[in-house]
Amino acid sequence: MTAPPSLTHAVPQHQRFLVLFDFDETVINENSDDAVVRALPGQQLPEWLRNSYREGHYNEYMQKVLVYMAEQGVSEDSIHSAVEEIPPTPGLLYLFQYLQSHEQDFELAVVSDANMYFIETWLERAGVRHIFRKIFTNPASFDVTGRLVLLPFHSHSCCRCPDNLCKQVILREYLAGRQKERGGAPFQRVFYIGDGANDICPSLALGPRDTAFPRRDFPMHRLLLEMQQSQAAMFKANIVPWVSGEDIVDCLKKIMEER
Structure with missing residues (x-):
């Protein structure tokens, strides 16, 4: 006699918390675009190319940088090595x-x-790619000529963000999609770890049980301090500045003990 289905199939247990990471100067300790430029023969871009950058169009600018690097003979192996050599931010591997x-x-x-x-x-080099369920970023791959081709992630109507990517749109869509996939179960808490000005926009979507982790004394941290001082700002999440990954672990351990 077989047992009832309720006894043979355990109810799936969902992960309670969502942790979102920025990459440049958050997971790694510098900007990956700057690190890759060092693969150039002269290790820097010409002034005319640097001066072609337009505010809010960084993705478009970086597409031109990658074209220039290919024209200068920078190989896929050189770019790959330059990325692998970028150091992690202190305590992030911990x-x-x-x-x-x-x-x-x-x-x-x-x-x-x-x-x-x-x-x-x-992430592959660091041995941690498998721990991430999803990576939201601009598509990039090498074409048959050996050039790294960069594309925009999406289009959006957010006035705060560059035209190729709004992190808040990504966060809201991901939370809604995952809640549906989880049978209506939302995450108990969301943690956002970042450093830059473009990490403010997604942090505005966080609720009072969530936590924004701005890297101390970086733009995200300074902007959040300004928002806290402004009575008009409606920032709902908890704010925990960090210097090292250990600071974030300490905070998460306390939250885990609340269960």
């Missing part, structure tokens, strides 16, 4: 170890205005 040891509780994703080739290359 944070990844902690999250992996509690993978039943934490779902991880990257939300970055870098590109897929740089991010996947670095």
